[in-house]
């Protein structure tokens with residue numbers, strides 16, 4: 001029964017996902033000053049975790065589960081692997097929704113945005129909380145589309161574990177590699193779930209080989225499927241040597257709530273038993289290779305017969321190598337056919353770490369605290385460290401920030417944490433050292449102008465864009481210095497389309513987008529020198545500064561808009577100490593606007609050769625003079641436009657392969673390889689982004705809607721002279 005929690009009306013606009021993501025960063029123990037507000041949850045939750053009839057005490061059970069019984073996990077995968085469908089089943093089996101939603105019907109819990117329901121894709125991460133066998137699980141369903149890759153990044157950096165979902169008929173796909181690298185970067189232990197085992201072309205062995213070879217990891221086969229594709233009906237639990245079968249007697253609408261576990265026997269399942277024994281012995285040997293303590297145990301007591309090694313000894317060993325990220329457990333199932341989810345939840349609670357194995361405790365005072373249930377929230381009085389929560393009303397925060405009540409309290413908490421870890425800090429800690437890892441924000445590759453319906457609506461548009469930028473740091477908004485137009489910069493066509501749609505739906509501003517353009521870069525091909533002097537008298541004060549700089553090509557490993565800054569020997573140390581920040585700000589400003597088309601500069605080193613200034617000259621003047629001097633030097637060098645090249649992966653059936661290849665040849669594409677992936681062919685190559693505008697429509701026509709593709713920024717490459725001149729003429733209106 002839905003509890004009789006009283007009504008609480010929340011202005012949804014205020015509780016944006018910014019705060020959801022924002023709070024992920026702080027993992028705080030928070031003391032709520034206010035009383036418990038009352039919440040009426042609109043969706044048909046059958047019950048909330050641990051909350052019973054109007055009982056404040058039990059409400060506290062939501063907020064203070066033992067930290068060792070908390071699991072903060074993310075669900076990540078390539079597009080359409082089944083993350084949302086899997087999440088929906090998890091919420092159903094854990095008892096927090098009464099009926100199953102379907103992505104294709106647009107009624108799942110975590111795809112709650114209008115655009116998500118209309119398009120059947122996940123755009124924003126959604127956090128849900130539920131209990132499973134005495135554990136509190138905070139789960140975040142993330143988007144699989146490359147345009148929203150930042151969502152995955154900012155969730156993974158605060159989560160303790162992840163479930164990587166695979167389409168068992170496709171194995172590792174383009175975006176799988178991206179999210180896997182993101183999980184590696186944030187050292188997130190993970191479990192692999194081979195979903196869609198019911199689908200034609202599903203192959204457990206193919207998917208496992210793909211994980212081993214492409215993700216360069218060690219899969220631990222904890223399960224074997226019973227049947228594949230249409231014959232998939234259950235699985236073997238290799239650890240416990242049991243057959244797990246879901247109700248196959250009832251009609252197809254079986255909801256998967258009930259399943260049967262029975263020991264494998266020689267009499268009933270001789271073949272399965274033989275296969276399972278071999279898999280279990282291989283699993284034991286594999287873990288023994290990864291963990292000496294387990295190897296000693298096996299070689300000591302069970303060397304004669306691995307069959308005698310009980311599951312209770314195997315589970316902790318699996319957990320140890322999983323948390324240490326030396327291997328990944330592999331499970332299988334079919335979310336859509338309601339099979340395999342309950343064992344997956346068992347694996348999440350058994351093998352993934354709790355927050356106290358990975359978090360910092362800080363004390364925080366928040367005015368109001370909410371627990372997220374997708375687009376619903378319940379207000380709570382406090383929360384222990386390691387949980388995920390929302391707050392409202394923070395004005396200057398943005399995704400990736402770390403919140404502390406004060407620097408001194410944070411320092412005190414950090415010292416306490418160090419003492420607890422036995423690593424007493426001798427010297428005073430800088431506040432900056434307390435920051436939790438931020439998110440790495442990819443540079444946008446598309447941009448376009450955006451205009452309100454009237455000048456009067458410009459402030460409303462600015463407010464909407466400000467909110468959306470704080471929530472989504474991969475969205476950049478700037479003002480064109482020449483035209484004064486507002487420029488929207490995003491990760492892809494879909495990203496910009498969704499942002500524009502949200503401005504209309506959520507902020508009520510009907511905007512007009514200009515044509516989508518490519519965000520190029522600029523560099524130089526040779527060195528150049530320049531000198532500049534700024535002489536201004538403001539009031540009684542004279543500001544006089546002369547700067548001499550040299551710019552030169554300096555190839556960097558990553559295509560990033562970060563200048564290499566060097567200083568000549570003769571620059572006086574005390575000058576540098578006072579003006580270094582102003583000098584580097586000036587160089588960075590010049591870097592943002594190249595001399596050819598105003599695009600950011602990359603692969604250029606700047607050397608400050610000399611700096612002379614009149615006493616009392618302000619840092620602002622120094623910064624302005626440096627910026628102008630660098631731009632002068634850049635103009636004198638031979639300039640080059642760089643265009644974004646994308647890693648492309650097109651999955652197509654054999655009969656459309658030739659037309660896809662012929663089309664790519666027209667797009668200055670280069671094909672690295674053509675892989676076979678079950679019944680599909682996968683074209684792997686690279687292509688200039690400028691040639692891929694509207695590609696999804698063309699590919700749909702070429703393949704009668706059967707092909708899919710994924711694009712990911714690879715690097716920036718020099719345009720040939722002809723294309724560069726054509727671009728310059730177009731941009732100057734001469735073409």
Ligand SMILES: Nc1nc2c(ncn2[C@@H]2O[C@H](COP(=O)(O)OP(=O)(O)OP(=O)(O)O)[C@@H](O)[C@H]2O)c(=O)[nH]1
Pocket residue numbers: 077078079080081082083084085086103104120121122142143144145195196197198199333334335336337
């Ligand atoms: N055959 C089959 N189809 C599935 C299964 N799980 C999901 N699907 C279908 O695959 C499609 C995508 O499912 P989603 O759950 O939206 O996948 P997703 O990974 O959340 O998608 P994005 O977040 O948008 O990348 C939908 O049409 C689902 O019905 C499965 O186990 N078997």
